[in-house]
Amino acid sequence: MSLAERLEQVRERIAAAAKRAGRSPDDVRLVAVTKGQPIDVLRHAYELGLTDVGENRVEEAMPKLRALAGIACRWHMIGHVQSRKAREVAQHFQMVHSVDSLRLAQRLGRAAGAAGRDLPVLLQFNVSGEASKYGWPAAEPNKWNELLDDVSQVCALQHLRVRGLMTLAPLGPDSEAARPTFQRLRRLRDFLAERVPDASWSDLSMGMSDDFEVAVEEGASLVRIGRALFG
Ligand SMILES: *Cc1c(COP(=O)(O)O)cnc(C)c1O
Numbered sequence: 001m002s003l004a005e006r007l008e009q010v011r012e013r014i015a016a017a018a019k020r021a022g023r024s025p026d027d028v029r030l031v032a033v034t035k036g037q038p039i040d041v042l043r044h045a046y047e048l049g050l051t052d053v054g055e056n057r058v059e060e061a062m063p064k065l066r067a068l069a070g071i072a073c074r075w076h077m078i079g080h081v082q083s084r085k086a087r088e089v090a091q092h093f094q095m096v097h098s099v100d101s102l103r104l105a106q107r108l109g110r111a112a113g114a115a116g117r118d119l120p121v122l123l124q125f126n127v128s129g130e131a132s133k134y135g136w137p138a139a140e141p142n143k144w145n146e147l148l149d150d151v152s153q154v155c156a157l158q159h160l161r162v163r164g165l166m167t168l169a170p171l172g173p174d175s176e177a178a179r180p181t182f183q184r185l186r187r188l189r190d191f192l193a194e195r196v197p198d199a200s201w202s203d204l205s206m207g208m209s210d211d212f213e214v215a216v217e218e219g220a221s222l223v224r225i226g227r228a229l230f231g
Contacts, residue, residue, distance in 0.1 A: 001090070001231075003041070003044060003045065003048060003229065003230065004048055005047055006228065006229050006230075006231070007049075007229060008211075009228075010030065010147055010225060010228050010229060011025075011030070013020075013212070014028050014030065014137040014212065014213070014216055014223065015114045015217075016038070017166060017212075017213040017214075017217050018216050020217055021217045021218075021219075022185055023216070023219075024101040024112055027219060027221060028053055028216055028221060028222075028223060029222050029223075030050070030052065030223055030225060031052045031053070031054040031076050031078070031205075031222055031224045031225070032045050032050040032052065032053055032054065032224065032225065032226075032229055032230075033053075033054040033055075033056070033078065033208075033224050033225060033229075034053050034054065034055060034064070034104075034226070034230070035054075035055055035056050035057065035060060035079075035226065036060075036226075037230055038039035039064060039067045039068065040081075040222065041230065042068060042073075043068065043071070044230075046068075046071055046073055048223055050224060051074055052073070052074045052076060052228075053073045053074065053075055053076065053187070054075075054076040054077075054078040054097075054224050054226075055075065055076070055077065055078065055079070056077075056078050056079025056080075057079055057132065057185045058077070058082075058085040058088055058089060059083065061075065061077070061092075061093075061129060062088060062092070065092050070120070073118065074094040074095070075094055075095075075224075076093065076094065076095050076096075076097055076105035076224075077089050077091065077093045077095070077096045077097065077098060078097045078098055078166075078224055079098055079203075080098055080100065081096065081098060081099075081104060081108075083103060083104055083107050084218045084229070086107035086108050086110075086111050087111040087114075087143050088106075088116075089108065089111075090107075090108045090111035090114075090115055090119050091113040091115045093119075095119075095121065095122070095163070096108060096119065096120075096121045097121075097124065097133065097205045097222070097224070098122075098124045098166065099121045099122065099123050099124060099230065100123075100134045100135045100152060101136075101142070101150075102125040102153055102178065103151045103152045105121070105153075105154040105157055105160060106157065108121065108159035108160060109158060109159045109160045110159075112159035112160065113158060113159040117159070118160070118161050119159060119160055119161065120161045120163050121143070121160050121161065121162055121163065122136035122162075122163055122164050122165055122166040122168045122203055122205050123135075123151065123154065123164075123165055123166070124136070124138070124161065124165075125137075125147075125165055125167050125185060125188060126137040126139065126167070127139055127167050127181055127184040127185050128167070128168070128169060128181045130169050130170060133168055135167065135168075136150065136161070136175060138184075138188055139184075141184070141187065141188075141191075144188060144191050145200060145203065147192070148192075148195055148196065151196055152196050155196050155198055155199040156198075161199075161200070162173075162200065162201070163199075163201070163202060163203045164189060164200070164201050164202055164203030164204055164205065164221070165185055165188060165189050165192075165201075165203070165204055165205070166204075166206065166222075167181060167182075167185045167205075167206050168207065168208070169182065169208075169211055169215075170207075171210070172210065172211055174212040175210055175213065176214065177206075178203075178210075178211040178214055178215070179214050179218060181206075181218075182204075182206050182211075182214060182215050182218035182219070182220070183207050183218055185204060185206055185216055186204060186219045187222070189204060190201035193196045202219045202221065203222055204219050204220050204221050204222070205222040205223075205224065206220045206222075206223070206224075207218070207220045207223040207224070207226050208223070208224055209226060209227040209228035209229075210223060212225055
């Protein structure tokens with residue numbers, strides 16, 4: 001199947017999931033995860049209308065960014081960012097989904113300020129409780145109060161614009177198994193929005209190839225999809 005055909009299928013599945021949840025498909029943005037894909041594929045994807053591109057490693061993303069400098073892609077950083085890479089990320093990406101510590105947020109904020117821009121970011125939470133996952137630990141709702149100090153400080157940083165939350169569900173072919181994780185992230189969003197009202201909190205970045213329909217049903221505004229598009 002061609003990329004164009006897979007893209008059409010993915011878009012149809014997003015639209016159907018949105019409809020089931022009484023949402024507009026326009027409220028779900030598709031981020032094409034292009035890690036491991038060569039420049040030609042990115043160019044083709046862009047021509048097909050995939051204007052939001054996600055990369056999870058700075059070292060891999062930078063050469064692609066440079067090669068496609070003339071193309072108006074929106075670059076999303078979706079993987080863990082080491083502090084020493086904060087400057088590059090703050091200069092070149094349109095959104096960072098994977099802000100997972102106060103320290104990284106501070107670095108990104110300073111770097112964005114030095115670059116003369118404000119950087120839209122999402123805060124990554126580990127709501128599944130898996131030890132392997134990055135993000136502030138947030139699997140237990142009765143401990144969410146402990147997050148408020150960091151979250152308030154991140155939201156107060158001058159050159160960051162907090163837009164919402166991001167998470168990764170447990171991997172696996174059973175998409176229903178991801179539903180509680182997505183529901184918990186949405187509840188955490190509501191919890192934070194009520195207590196830290198000076199950020200926008202409108203975005204939920206959740207859902208990948210195996211579980212994006214469930215994520216859309218549970219309120220995802222950004223889905224990050226690689227394999228279902230690129231094989
Ligand atoms: C690779 C990756 C994705 C996309 O995963 P697929 O299963 O290929 O759709 C989404 N989010 C993050 C953080 C990733 O690293």
